[in-house]
Amino acid sequence: MRTAFVVLGAALAVAACDQRMINQPKDKPYGTSQLFPDNRVAQAPPQGTVARDQVFWSWQTSQRPAMTEALLARGRERYDAFCSPCHARTGDGDGMIVQRGMPRPPSFYSERLREAPDRHILQVITEGYGAMYSYASRVPPDDRWAIAAYIRALQFSRNAHVADLSDEVRQQLQENTR
């Protein structure tokens, strides 16, 4: 009889663990915590915090990566995700959000933006520009370069002269249009 009670007691004790396992006394990113005044686990970094990768990012921002197909593909993907809602996939500046009342950004095909250096695009993404917010927290430096490269490719696509193309590409073009 006594063993039966011990076993029953143990079983009950184990059963009681269940809730503790589902909601463990540990802090997960979106949980609440008494440790901080606003009762949140996720805290903003204190003023003046320098990110561990800050030096690397600064270096990355200063280094223009070589233009490759992979860079353009990455740039296109990132551009479509983060820029196209306003600038449109074409870069004309009449994206969906603009059609719903956002101020219209300038077209990337304007004379001024075609002449602007890559650095300007990087700076706009990093710091924002007028009505456009900064995208620094969502687009890391290497992706900023990729997007800049893709915008260059977009601009080139409407202002290319056949004479600027390499022999190989020109030949392909002639065959395709024949």
Next chain:
Amino acid sequence: MTQVFSPSADTWLRLLAGLGAVAVAGVLLVAGGIVRSDYVTGVGVVPRQPVPFSHEHHVGGLGIDCRYCHTSVEVAANAGFPPTHTCMSCHSQIWTGAPMLAPVRESLATDTALRWERVARVPDFVYFDHHVHIAKGVGCVTCHGRVDKMPLLARAEPFQMQWCLDCHRDPAPNLRPSEEVFDMAWSPQGDREALAERLMSENHVQTAHLTDCYTCHR
């Protein structure tokens, strides 16, 4: 000696035993049903959010990419909720006076984050990681359903162990090309099996430890 059992006792015994068996089976069936029911798994439950944010409008209507708001989904365990700054990158200019958006503006003014009620959640003893699933080609829609058709978000799948395991035992048919992961409406064209096989090797999907307890309980 008098008879202890009446002549009908045997019949009663059989009847009771039969009823008992039916009752046990019934309880098991009902319990099984309850455990798998939407009531217990939370499928379809719409919590009260501080702002009635609509994925139907923003994703389905405006075509905004998941990553515009859930930015860390490709690189971290957590997909992340958008900070107020992300909402304001549009709503500083449009719908600026809408009473519906008052909590968003207040959040910006007082520098306190909005507190969203969680919809998709697993217990603390389960480890889940978005980035591996995205990298290997599991689409958001496979686990979260057609969020682009949800005016208010609700859980689409039960998120029980069996549901995870159903896929982990044979992930191949659930994979898609990596450029289609964020597409809600993608459906495979052509030979499904050949595609599954190609994606398994292209994405280097490792099935060896996918059903080991320590993969999800660590």
